[in-house]
Amino acid sequence: MRLVFAGTPEVAVPALDALLASRHEVVAVVTRPDAPAGRGRKLVASPVAQRAEEAGIEVLKPARPSEPEFRARLAELAPDCCPVVAYGALIRPGALEIPVHGWVNLHFSLLPAWRGAAPVQHAVMAGDEVTGASTFRIEEGLDSGPVFGVLTETVKPADTSGDLLGRLAHAGADLLVRTMDAIEDGQARPEPQPLAGVSLAPKLTVEDARIEWTHPALRVDRVVRGCAPAPGAWTTFRGERLKVTGPVRLLPGETALAPGELAVAKNSVRVGTGSHEVELGEVRPQGKKAMAAADWARGARIESGERFEG
Numbered sequence: 001m002r003l004v005f006a007g008t009p010e011v012a013v014p015a016l017d018a019l020l021a022s023r024h025e026v027v028a029v030v031t032r033p034d035a036p037a038g039r040g041r042k043l044v045a046s047p048v049a050q051r052a053e054e055a056g057i058e059v060l061k062p063a064r065p066s067e068p069e070f071r072a073r074l075a076e077l078a079p080d081c082c083p084v085v086a087y088g089a090l091i092r093p094g095a096l097e098i099p100v101h102g103w104v105n106l107h108f109s110l111l112p113a114w115r116g117a118a119p120v121q122h123a124v125m126a127g128d129e130v131t132g133a134s135t136f137r138i139e140e141g142l143d144s145g146p147v148f149g150v151l152t153e154t155v156k157p158a159d160t161s162g163d164l165l166g167r168l169a170h171a172g173a174d175l176l177v178r179t180m181d182a183i184e185d186g187q188a189r190p191e192p193q194p195l196a197g198v199s200l201a202p203k204l205t206v207e208d209a210r211i212e213w214t215h216p217a218l219r220v221d222r223v224v225r226g227c228a229p230a231p232g233a234w235t236t237f238r239g240e241r242l243k244v245t246g247p248v249r250l251l252p253g254e255t256a257l258a259p260g261e262l263a264v265a266k267n268s269v270r271v272g273t274g275s276h277e278v279e280l281g282e283v284r285p286q287g288k289k290a291m292a293a294a295d296w297a298r299g300a301r302i303e304s305g306e307r308f309e310g
Helices: 010-020 047-054 068-077 119-125 161-185 217-226 293-300
Strands: 002-007 025-030 035-037 042-044 058-060 082-085 103-107 130-137 147-154 233-237 240-244 249-251 262-264 269-271 277-279 282-285
Touching (some): 002 010, 002 047, 002 068, 010 082, 010 161, 025 068, 047 058, 058 068, 082 161, 103 161, 119 130, 119 217, 147 161, 217 249, 217 277, 282 293
Parallel strands (some): 002 025, 025 058, 082 103
Antiparallel strands (some): 035 042, 130 147, 233 240, 240 282, 269 277
């Protein structure tokens, strides 16, 4: 089939690579416009755009996919199907109707669970033991279209969202190619999503990533892992924001520490929670690089008994 691939971040690149290596022809790529990045805030092309340019493929960067100029060019390309992975913009009617077989999205959850922009983060934060990926036909509703295929993936106890998303990106790339094959072969049988079991996974806010030390240690652990690497779990200390970038270690048993209270040793920093203590892994103070919690405590001359605020 003639394909126009839509995607933006690094997690979409494995799917693009898999399609480029498949029996199908990727005639163009649609991605979000260049965005400022780095300290200089220079405009940088998305990872998908960079990979497409390396492969010599036409790159389309509409501000909105509803733009008449974009829709006209898409119609000229005459795609049989438009596979999508983490594109980052809504596809409206008009554009949806151009490809013969529609737009097919690779979504990183077992639909109808975790519809939305951050399914992997929400799965980790909710303590799901199993998640996966689904391919489905895009319609006007939010991730509500009929499903072509699924795969499952175990959530490991120490998984961050980044770890889990990396595995799903590669496994999902194969699922997307198999879905394209099935559509071309006339063997695809998309099934409507069940009405029960719907849950939503909106983009995480800064407040979602704030650590509440009065919560149980297990909840603290899930927030830290679910927000890694982005947006990054955080707390405040001495009036400044401190990111907790590395997973914490749960320390079951009785605790003498109040929620948010620190116990500093030569090679460790422990914190009280609403249940039992946790040991901090890696932290990142404002304006500095990530470092081991013990190194941070040593450099900032932190004493036992000090507390995280809020």
